[in-house]
Amino acid sequence: MVDFTFNAKEQEIIREIRREGLVLRKYARYYDEHEEELPPDEFPEAKEFAHIDKMAADRGADATSPTAFYMCMLMHRTWGDMMRMKVPFTALGNASVTAAGTDEQKKRWAKTRLSMANTEPGCGSDSKAIETTAELDGDEWVLNGEKIFVTTGIRAEGSVIWATIDKSAGRGGIKAFVVMKGTPGFELVKKEKKMGIRSSDTAAFVLKNCRVPKENLLGMDPTVKKGGGGFKGLMKTFNLTRPGVAAMGIGNIMACQEFVAEEMAKEGVAVDYEAGQHKRSAIQQKMIELEAELEAATLCTLRAGWLADKGKPNNLEASVSKQKGGDISRRGAQLALEILGAMGSTHDQLVEKWFRDARITDIYEGTGEIQRLVIARELLNYTSKDLT
Amino acid sequence: MITFELTKEQTLIQKTAKEFASGELKDIARDCDEHDEIPKKLLDKAWEMGLANAAVPETYGGIGMQRSAMTSALICEELGYGCASLAAAIMAPSTFIQPLVDFGTEEQKKRYLPTYGQDKFAPAAAALHESHFTFDVTDMRTTARQEGGHWVLNGVKRLVPFGQTAQHFLVLAKSGDRTGLAHVGAFIVPRDAKGLTVESAPEKTMGLKPVPKAKITLDNVAVPMADRLGAGKGIDGRRLINTLRVANSALCVGLAKAVLDASVPYAKQRVAFGEPIAKRQAIAFKLSEMHSEIEAMRWLVWKAASQLDQNGDATKATTLAQHYANKNCVLIADNGVQIFGGHGYIRDLPLEMWMRNARTLTVLEGIVAA
Numbered sequence: 001m002v003d004f005t006f007n008a009k010e011q012e013i014i015r016e017i018r019r020e021g022l023v024l025r026k027y028a029r030y031y032d033e034h035e036e037e038l039p040p041d042e043f044p045e046a047k048e049f050a051h052i053d054k055m056a057a058d059r060g061a062d063a064t065s066p067t068a069f070y071m072c073m074l075m076h077r078t079w080g081d082m083m084r085m086k087v088p089f090t091a092l093g094n095a096s097v098t099a100a101g102t103d104e105q106k107k108r109w110a111k112t113r114l115s116m117a118n119t120e121p122g123c124g125s126d127s128k129a130i131e132t133t134a135e136l137d138g139d140e141w142v143l144n145g146e147k148i149f150v151t152t153g154i155r156a157e158g159s160v161i162w163a164t165i166d167k168s169a170g171r172g173g174i175k176a177f178v179v180m181k182g183t184p185g186f187e188l189v190k191k192e193k194k195m196g197i198r199s200s201d202t203a204a205f206v207l208k209n210c211r212v213p214k215e216n217l218l219g220m221d222p223t224v225k226k227g228g229g230g231f232k233g234l235m236k237t238f239n240l241t242r243p244g245v246a247a248m249g250i251g252n253i254m255a256c257q258e259f260v261a262e263e264m265a266k267e268g269v270a271v272d273y274e275a276g277q278h279k280r281s282a283i284q285q286k287m288i289e290l291e292a293e294l295e296a297a298t299l300c301t302l303r304a305g306w307l308a309d310k311g312k313p314n315n316l317e318a319s320v321s322k323q324k325g326g327d328i329s330r331r332g333a334q335l336a337l338e339i340l341g342a343m344g345s346t347h348d349q350l351v352e353k354w355f356r357d358a359r360i361t362d363i364y365e366g367t368g369e370i371q372r373l374v375i376a377r378e379l380l381n382y383t384s385k386d387l388t
Numbered sequence: 389m390i391t392f393e394l395t396k397e398q399t400l401i402q403k404t405a406k407e408f409a410s411g412e413l414k415d416i417a418r419d420c421d422e423h424d425e426i427p428k429k430l431l432d433k434a435w436e437m438g439l440a441n442a443a444v445p446e447t448y449g450g451i452g453m454q455r456s457a458m459t460s461a462l463i464c465e466e467l468g469y470g471c472a473s474l475a476a477a478i479m480a481p482s483t484f485i486q487p488l489v490d491f492g493t494e495e496q497k498k499r500y501l502p503t504y505g506q507d508k509f510a511p512a513a514a515a516l517h518e519s520h521f522t523f524d525v526t527d528m529r530t531t532a533r534q535e536g537g538h539w540v541l542n543g544v545k546r547l548v549p550f551g552q553t554a555q556h557f558l559v560l561a562k563s564g565d566r567t568g569l570a571h572v573g574a575f576i577v578p579r580d581a582k583g584l585t586v587e588s589a590p591e592k593t594m595g596l597k598p599v600p601k602a603k604i605t606l607d608n609v610a611v612p613m614a615d616r617l618g619a620g621k622g623i624d625g626r627r628l629i630n631t632l633r634v635a636n637s638a639l640c641v642g643l644a645k646a647v648l649d650a651s652v653p654y655a656k657q658r659v660a661f662g663e664p665i666a667k668r669q670a671i672a673f674k675l676s677e678m679h680s681e682i683e684a685m686r687w688l689v690w691k692a693a694s695q696l697d698q699n700g701d702a703t704k705a706t707t708l709a710q711h712y713a714n715k716n717c718v719l720i721a722d723n724g725v726q727i728f729g730g731h732g733y734i735r736d737l738p739l740e741m742w743m744r745n746a747r748t749l750t751v752l753e754g755i756v757a758a
């Protein structure tokens with residue numbers, strides 16, 4: 001039976017996550033203003049919240065399915081801040097290993113934090129256009145190229161580098177290579193400076209005749225594949241990462257929405273949900289719009305997670321959630337600031353930071369436009385050639 | 389537990405409603421719209437299947453299906469997909485029946501429900517809307533005063549579905565001086581009540597054209613105490629209005645989905661500048677957004693409906709769902725017309741009809757389904 005409530009254990013977990021979030025908020029401004037510093041792998045208060053993951057593992061018989069609940073947790077975590085009390089030892093690159101690696105490789109890098117580097121100065125959305133090359137030379141692959149916007153690039157021990165072994169083969173020639181820090185020719189160019197999510201480190205790398213062992217090719221298959229190959233592995237990870245990114249943006253806007261509601265109530269502008277629409281002020285109407293849009297994105301994200309748990313295809317829904325998550329991250333933050341007025345943009349509180357943080361949601365992990373392409377192709381039964 | 393899982397019974401009802409909508413509603417929708425007429429046979433058939441009245445208990449001649457706002461929402465979406473006008477016509481009496489099931493005393497159920505548990509269409513309706521432009525359910529101008537052992541109703545009700553033929557009305561009025569949904573009262577009024585006049589000429593509207601609609605005047609209509617819905621206890625006005633709004637929003641989801649499902653094949657087939665228009669992002673992205681919004685609308689409606697079924701106060705969820713469904717239903721219907729270009733504007737195709745229906749449906753506050 002359709003249900004949108006959490007059981008008691010789940011409510012308790014969410015309360016704990018929010019308690020943790022409030023602690024993180026105390027550090028939020030500092031790391032926003034000290035972008036050059038990396039937040040610690042573990043904040044001193046981490047031990048106080050170690051029980052949350054244990055609680056999440058056992059939520060009773062009437063529990064929300066795991067991926068759907070994971071999305072909820074992610075929303076409430078990000079409600080606190082983009083930072084984590086304890087940084088997970090896996091990153092986006094580990095998802096690539098899981099999707100494209102052999103069993104042996106999965107084991108080998110299970111405890112190694114790996115970033116994922118696909119984007120280059122010349123291409124982002126069109127990821128099959130990458131120009132970084134890999135050539136087999138004896139027992140080693142030789143990589144050459146430039147990678148930018150690599151999330152966790154500073155913190156991670158290595159990176160999954162996407163490169164082409166045969167440019168003429170398009171996506172069929174694209175392979176992923178694990179390159180560890182310290183490998184000669186793998187150089188950090190800089191740490192990017194950003195509008196928001198400054199506590200998340202973003203790196204640019206250059207690969208100059210960088211040699212890695214043959215065993216570092218994910219999937220261990222050096223042949224050019226028709227119609228996708230390793231590239232498909234990259235796409236597969238999107239079905240979980242896209243709703244995940246949506247969930248984070250949603251968490252940000254959840255924070256904005258709650259802040260707005262509380263502060264406006266103090267000023268005597270509370271939303272009366274049952275009042276006739278002619279009796280609502282423009283501000284109250286905006287508050288309702290903000291909340292409805294937020295709810296819409298939230299439910300679409302839960303749906304994508306729930307479908308994954310049911311073992312049903314969720315490619316379309318993953319993109320719907322990401323599209324809606326991207327939209328609300330922009331529109332919701334804009335509405336919050338419109339409602340709050342000038343004081344909302346001051347450093348007195350964190351709303352202006354959430355506004356900057358949330359904006360990334362519609363850009364990485366596939367822009368809003370790319371999500372619309374994916375959705376349209378699915379609806380129209382078009383290939384990526386039919387609709388570009 | 390967060391889950392989107394329907395019950396087996398709901399899946400079955402959903403399928404039945406879907407088949408009915410595609411088999412019986414789609415093809416005649418335009419004809420009905422042009423001639424302002426709905427075949428009696430169609431209404432009877434829908435009722436035979438229990439689409440509007442399955443919740444009437446067996447003791448009163450009904451099917452006795454568990455009353456559920458969620459199930460209603462599923463039916464409304466499917467029927468709305470077939471044709472919003474015909475859906476509204478089929479469901480209109482449910483705005484009388486469901487409140488009786490939800491709030492009626494045993495006495496009231498026994499007295500009024502048997503007429504509506506049959507497998508033949510029986511017209512009845514809630515009388516909600518009023519004459520002025522700033523109509524507000526929380527502050528209606530139709531009043532109910534207690535006087536000399538009666539409730540006395542005064543006011544004008546507009547757009548009452550099947551007003552000309554209904555045997556009973558559920559008149560919604562402001563009881564007492566206070567505003568707010570909690571102070572909405574509902575009164576069972578037979579059509580021959582003294583002081584009640586029904587204007588014989590049907591009201592004309594841009595959308596939901598074929599649904600007969602009437603203006604009703606209540607001039608000191610005396611309603612026995614026993615005929616206030618819920619009698620001495622009265623009703624939960626919030627719950628009643630939320631129920632109507634959720635069902636109305638579900639119709640919006642269905643209508644929007646019909647627009648999308650017509651637009652996709654058209655955009656693939658229609659060639660302009662040497663290519664199907666679907667290959668242009670300006671068109672393709674509209675389709676993507678329609679799809680996403682329809683999903684979102686549906687889940688918002690489900691959330692509100694499930695809260696109603698769990699007997700919680702669903703006011704907030706309902707307001708959000710209604711706001712979202714109304715806004716996007718109109719937007720999607722409007723974009724549907726645009727994707728079809730000039731053909732969208734011509735009455736050969738359903739696009740212009742859907743747009744009119746969307747506009748009318750979304751300003752109705754929920755008087756056509758429950």
Ligand SMILES: Cc1cc2nc3c(=O)[nH]c(=O)nc-3n(C[C@H](O)[C@H](O)[C@H](O)COP(=O)(O)OP(=O)(O)OC[C@H]3O[C@@H](n4cnc5c(N)ncnc54)[C@H](O)[C@@H]3O)c2cc1C
Nearest residue numbers: 116117118119123124125149150151363364365367369388
């Ligand atoms: C903070 C941050 C972290 C990131 N982390 C990572 C990471 O860890 N790993 C990684 O590989 N990448 C990462 N990225 C890169 C990110 O995924 C890309 O920036 C994004 O995919 C867009 O690519 P682009 O910037 O090259 O924009 P472009 O692809 O140049 O796009 C520019 C604009 O054109 C639009 N556009 C492009 N193609 C089309 C089309 N076919 N139809 C319609 N519109 C189109 C886009 O939507 C966008 O609006 C990160 C970026 C940022 C800012």
